[in-house]
Amino acid sequence: MPETIAFPRGISVAHRAFLLAAACLAAGAVFAASLPPTTPVKVHRTWMPEAYPSSYAIGFGSGLNFCFDPIRGNVIYAWAGDYVDLSATVNGKIPRDAVVRGTIFYRVLTESGFSTGSAHPEIRFRGFRLKNDVPEFEYDVDGIRVREAVRPSADGTGLVREFHITTPDRRMTYRGAELGKVQIESGPARWVGDQLELSGNSTVVFSVAIPRQ
């Protein structure tokens, strides 16, 4: 039962203290059975260093972590080690950035590498999903929906970003900072110079590895 601290009149202070302690013990016994979080993936949306407000900190239990910036539509850095220290974000009235607790091994403070040809692609965050411990982000680039899942690599040495895109009747290009590590999984995509071109009216799946240096 929840603790009740409204005492009847006429009860002494000592009696109150005893009742309060008993109530706390009873409450503790009940909440020892509370269900803890079941996923090892840590997710917080908060103030992250070098990121737009309300960016994601994601931590895999393996010690790999990354920051996804929903306004840039991009994984802007990844680090190895502990997760983030969030205490500065909730300390008193004026929050400060969370503190990354590890060694950053990847850092690209740019917008998404996708383009449909416009000088300044319009990026709009659409949502987040967490299925089977794999975080997946959805965002639009000039109106074309991008689904991006991020997971630890099979050998556990880095991260893999997997993109899933269905294009309308116009093509789309990708110029990431990790072009040497792109793998086309399915769909019509080809290299044009240093850009990966995705055909119009098609579904393309490709992945980009972010190895730990």
Added chain:
Amino acid sequence: MISPRVHIRRAIAGLLLLSSGVRAQYRVETVTLPPAAESIELFAVAFSPEGDLYVANRLGEIWTANRNAENWRRFAYGLHEPLGMLVDSSRVAYVMQRPELTKVEDTDGDGIADTYTMVADNWGITGNYHEFPYGLRRDKEGNFVGALGLSSGGEKEYANAKLVRGDLAKGPVRHEQQWSVVPYRGWSFKVTPNGKFIPWAFGFRQPAGIGMSPDGEFFSIDTQGDWVASSGLIHQQQGKFYGHPASMRWLPGGMPAIASDDELAEKKTPFSVMLPHGAVGISPGEPVWDTTAGKFGPFAGQVFIGDFSNLVSRVFLEKVDGEYQGAAFPFLRSKLLHMGNMRMAFSPDGVLYIGQASWGSGQGLQRIVWDGKPPVDIHSINLRDHGFLVRFTSPMNRVAGADPRSYRIKRFRYIYHPQYGSPRIDQVPVQIRNIKLSADGREALMDLAEMEPGFVYEFQMEDLAADDGRLLTNPTGFYTVNRLLNGKRFTGPYTRPMYTVNPAEANQIDLVAGKKTYQTYCMACHMENGRGNGVSADFVGDKNRLAKSDVELIRSIRRGFENEKASMPPFGAVLSESDLQNVLAYIRDAFDPLRRLGR
């Protein structure tokens, strides 16, 4: 006139109530939150249609329990300061978080949300801590309603701002202290079920609580500060301006040319009900309607509003000449009520749950439970042609209830200006010409010597007691007369007093008045015993606090301060010079033993 006997009875009753943590017939219970929760600073509280309890915390988790707050489990996480929540079912909730309105969904039915879909994000964010998003309610058409707080920090905060969502407009528009530097800060909005964002009304500072009446009408509060004389409850009407000019830059034509503050004031729609600062809170939160059909006592249909201080207040609304106005009352002020009572919801059993967060000085989940017995309280105050009809929850003593000396009434109003808050101005006592108590002792109809629109009428009824001798639990009420029944409205002046103050009266030190000022403005944070609430100054335990000179202390009260750990609003615009002198004299007299001994 109050007899010494009544004073003694009231003091004893007050001590008993404070020590027991109950307000006669209402008790405060503290609910233990799950130890696994990452934070117990609660930013939202709601019940699902099935009657399950949901709370959201500062670190972005949503936890759920049964209607008795048992068997907790985590439903969702990864949200950024979710300040409002609607729960549609055990699988779907909608959340107002800092960057967006989000649909939170458990698609596979395993009890844990897995999909977070952005519904609307059509406002700017700079990361400023004061850019709170407020909500969340639905109107009759199924639209979501919410509002957006202004930013703080001034030039320094935005000098190098780069990582900003939305168009960044630097600088104030009209001497304001809180700014609207990105779109729709200071606006309320609606979002249609398919995600269309509709800016609704503007002129808000920190509309920290959104409410929806049982009739589906959109209300919010706004919070005392620059351009906001005192907090109040607002009926939100589309396209209306509610007083803070910062938001006007996002009007379709941009900031309009306005020659004077008086001209601006004429564009302002008055708050439906003022919540006079100090007496009815210091910073109100979410207004919730008592829809319990009597399970919470005799106030069905009225509005309960939590406060940043250890207070829950109550508002009675009525329509006069087509517009809402009404009366505000303190409802429950208890030492056992935590600080930060910003979010509330009624359980299906008629228990009022309160989610608490106050930047470290108060947090958790408490609930207020009615014991089923009728309280002795003011039920409501209605406007009448020549005065008011005061209703009580229990029959009043027939002699005292019919005696005009049992009622003290005065009226006051506020200045509209850019400064932080406003002192009460044009405050005058109002004579009762005639009073008639109904045969059942529950209604007092009073004719007053004068009725003026644009004033708050304050009622004090300390002498009144019920038939069985019980005193009114709360003897104070404040009726906001925006309009008289004949439609007459206040036409100014809005930016200056109408009556002058006698300076000779202002220079007399008055400890009684100082104590009243302390109780009104200071006690919520510094506590009745002067020892503070853990964050604010402890006048008794910290010998350095009152070791400062009168000049330094008056300066602190006048200017206020803000740092990472605590803040105190500036009272220079709220308190007159004599108020400042009187309250300092009272603080020294009550809490400074050296001064009290005359050393």
